[in-house]
Amino acid sequence: MEREERELLDRTLARVTAEHSGPGLDAALDALGWSAALATDPATAVALLFEHQGRAGATSGALDDVLADALGVPTGALVLPDLGQWDPPGRAEAGRVDVAGLATCRLQERDTALVPTRGPSGMEVVELKTSELQLRGVDGIDPGLGLTVVTGGAVLGGSTAVDADRWAMSVRRGRMATGHELVGLSAAMLELARSHALDREQFGRPIASFQAVRHRLADTFVAVESARSLLLAGWEDGSEVTAAMAKAVAGRVARTAMRHCQQVLAGIGFTTEHPLHRYVRRALVLDELFGSSRTLTASLGRDVLAGRQLPPALPL
Amino acid sequence: MELVAFRAALDRWLDDEADALAPAAGAGTLDEHMAQLTKVKRLAFDAGFMRYGWPERVGGLGGSPLLRAYLGEALTSRFLVEPGIYSMTETLAPTMIDYAPEELAAEMMPRLLRGDETWCQGFSEPGTGSNLAALACRARRDGDGWRVTGQKVWTSLAQYAQRCVLLTRTGTPESAHRGITALFVDMDSPGIAVRPIESMHGVAEFCEVFFDDVAVPVGRTLGREGEGWAVAMDLLPFERSTALWHKAAYLQRRLQDLLLAAPDSALDPVQVGETVQLLAAFRARSRSTQHRLHAGERLGPETSVDKVLVAEAEQAVYDLAEAGLAPEVVLGGDPDAARWRSEYLFSRAATIYGGTAEIQRNIIARRLLGLGDDRA
Numbered sequence: 001m002e003r004e005e006r007e008l009l010d011r012t013l014a015r016v017t018a019e020h021s022g023p024g025l026d027a028a029l030d031a032l033g034w035s036a037a038l039a040t041d042p043a044t045a046v047a048l049l050f051e052h053q054g055r056a057g058a059t060s061g062a063l064d065d066v067l068a069d070a071l072g073v074p075t076g077a078l079v080l081p082d083l084g085q086w087d088p089p090g091r092a093e094a095g096r097v098d099v100a101g102l103a104t105c106r107l108q109e110r111d112t113a114l115v116p117t118r119g120p121s122g123m124e125v126v127e128l129k130t131s132e133l134q135l136r137g138v139d140g141i142d143p144g145l146g147l148t149v150v151t152g153g154a155v156l157g158g159s160t161a162v163d164a165d166r167w168a169m170s171v172r173r174g175r176m177a178t179g180h181e182l183v184g185l186s187a188a189m190l191e192l193a194r195s196h197a198l199d200r201e202q203f204g205r206p207i208a209s210f211q212a213v214r215h216r217l218a219d220t221f222v223a224v225e226s227a228r229s230l231l232l233a234g235w236e237d238g239s240e241v242t243a244a245m246a247k248a249v250a251g252r253v254a255r256t257a258m259r260h261c262q263q264v265l266a267g268i269g270f271t272t273e274h275p276l277h278r279y280v281r282r283a284l285v286l287d288e289l290f291g292s293s294r295t296l297t298a299s300l301g302r303d304v305l306a307g308r309q310l311p312p313a314l315p316l
Numbered sequence: 317m318e319l320v321a322f323r324a325a326l327d328r329w330l331d332d333e334a335d336a337l338a339p340a341a342g343a344g345t346l347d348e349h350m351a352q353l354t355k356v357k358r359l360a361f362d363a364g365f366m367r368y369g370w371p372e373r374v375g376g377l378g379g380s381p382l383l384r385a386y387l388g389e390a391l392t393s394r395f396l397v398e399p400g401i402y403s404m405t406e407t408l409a410p411t412m413i414d415y416a417p418e419e420l421a422a423e424m425m426p427r428l429l430r431g432d433e434t435w436c437q438g439f440s441e442p443g444t445g446s447n448l449a450a451l452a453c454r455a456r457r458d459g460d461g462w463r464v465t466g467q468k469v470w471t472s473l474a475q476y477a478q479r480c481v482l483l484t485r486t487g488t489p490e491s492a493h494r495g496i497t498a499l500f501v502d503m504d505s506p507g508i509a510v511r512p513i514e515s516m517h518g519v520a521e522f523c524e525v526f527f528d529d530v531a532v533p534v535g536r537t538l539g540r541e542g543e544g545w546a547v548a549m550d551l552l553p554f555e556r557s558t559a560l561w562h563k564a565a566y567l568q569r570r571l572q573d574l575l576l577a578a579p580d581s582a583l584d585p586v587q588v589g590e591t592v593q594l595l596a597a598f599r600a601r602s603r604s605t606q607h608r609l610h611a612g613e614r615l616g617p618e619t620s621v622d623k624v625l626v627a628e629a630e631q632a633v634y635d636l637a638e639a640g641l642a643p644e645v646v647l648g649g650d651p652d653a654a655r656w657r658s659e660y661l662f663s664r665a666a667t668i669y670g671g672t673a674e675i676q677r678n679i680i681a682r683r684l685l686g687l688g689d690d691r692a
Contacts, residue, residue: 214681301585
């Protein structure tokens with residue numbers, strides 16, 4: 001994408017994520033042609049949208065588009081892997097498909113779901129009527145996210161076969177997207193804490209002048225920058241291992257941001273009158289999607305130890 | 317020359333000349349490391365590689381700073397040079413090029429690049445560790461020159477150095493950052509005494525340097541009188557950029573060594589995973605810093621982020637080594653064990669030297685987060 005085009009997309013996405021959330025944001029993204037940007041330049045489209053979505057605390061079904069694009073099927077409402085998992089949510093056997101996964105807010109608006117499914121003959125994307133499945137709207141820790149828990153089984157009907165490596169690519173892209181959203185959330189928390197520290201006075205001076213406060217914010221800044229750099233590297237080298245590291249680091253960074261920013265915002269940040277809690281809730285859910293920072297870090301460590309070999313280093 | 321071509325040519329040369337470049341067998345003393353550094357710089361200079369990425373007017377062959385980043389990466393990860401002592405070139409040369417009188421830079425720079433000379437950096441003083449602007453080493457004008465009296469400390473490699481980039485107080489004692497002047501001093505000048513400091517990791521690389529009425533010609537002023545703070549602010553981002561990329565390459569190699577050396581089950585998978593991620597995140601950050609230099613951008617306070625991250629990564633790598641190789645680190649008597657032990661101990665200083673982790677956070681808070689003054 002050319003620089004001017006990228007800057008225009010950046011500004012537009014900043015605006016629509018600030019103005020809309022949920023199905024309204026899906027409609028706005030449709031109108032501005034985000035899917036076309038995703039198809040031609042996924043790195044730019046995903047990085048920009050998901051960081052803005054995180055910053056704004058907005059939600060959408062764009063993650064479905066990212067996975068559908070990676071799977072090479074027409075987009076719709078997708079079923080994502082179950083919490084903390086990265087296996088396909090569908091499992092096909094003897095003419096039936098069993099489903100256990102999560103869906104974005106988009107599924108609430110649709111009567112069919114696309115279920116990435118692993119079966120005896122390989123990967124396929126199965127289209128199921130939502131009436132054939134059990135859906136449970138999630139309130140949980142982040143009611144604003146509009147997640148649905150999808151379970152149940154159905155007779156295998158129409159499906160599209162996809163290459164096995166398409167699923168690996170979907171997971172990679174899903175991790176990149178949620179990683180960018182976690183960075184957006186962390187940046188938003190940092191900005192909330194920063195402006196509070198400058199405004200709030202104690203002992204006759206802004207609390208931003210106290211080193212204990214400044215260093216928490218500086219640590220958060222460093223953490224956010226490190227996650228952002230690794231995500232950029234993930235797009236550049238296109239490897240699964242870098243994407244998994246970037247997602248893990250972004251998840252850990254979000255927890256760092258939560259801890260420091262909550263402490264700096266102190267009392268007001270613990271109330272629902274202040275927006276911090278929405279970012280905290282969102283970060284806790286997103287860290288779990290496609291594998292949490294904890295599981296991805298342990299899994300990386302086990303792989304590295306098993307082969308006694310580091311993943312390839314990012315070249316200059 | 318472009319990076320791809322440079323990389324291919326350099327890798328081939330390093331393979332072809334492996335025997336000539338290899339360190340002599342030894343105990344790994346600082347003297348040996350310095351002799352090896354001199355040898356490698358000379359060979360790399362004569363083959364041209366050490367000259368790329370530096371301007372032609374100072375003996376370079378031009379080209380992108382990325383070429384220097386790759387050269388240092390290749391040399392440190394092949395264990396041909398020790399990254400700490402190699403870093404002085406990357407730290408001091410860019411500022412010398414920016415601030416030295418043109419003829420002086422043209423005369424001196426090739427000596428540094430070819431390994432004929434070692435230079436040191438006289439910044440810290442006993443009374444001014446983190447508070448650099450309070451430095452007291454005095455330079456007063458005396459006819460055609462300066463007379464310098466005072467003391468520096470933590471001056472790396474001063475015992476080997478032929479020259480020193482020295483910050484001096486030329487204004488009133490209260491003039492803070494406004495009254496500082498940078499000088500380029502010959503270390504064999506009468507009145508200079510150097511005392512190496514025995515450090516915890518067993519290498520006396522840091523020194524105390526004493527100046528007793530040392531004469532320095534006025535033509536050795538870097539920048540103008542009173543412009544020393546600008547010189548220091550120009551230099552510090554270089555101390556926190558390309559040299560750190562080289563350091564990361566070395567750490568990557570040592571982490572790989574550790575994976576091969578550690579007994580089964582000695583390493584905790586979560587700690588391994590986190591260390592690999594920290595190093596990867598630092599490399600990703602540093603890579604974009606190298607590409608900003610390539611694009612001609614001027615580096616500034618954002619390099620404090622690089623510095624915080626590399627220190628975290630370095631300590632994580634050696635924390636892991638100490639955990640996985642505890643018997644070697646604690647009891648081992650062979651050279652491999654001694655090296656892990658020394659490097660582990662040296663890594664404790666990663667959050668202290670080159671501006672403490674606290675000073676980096678102060679810079680980030682004030683300059684990057686706009687949190688205002690911390691003494692409101």
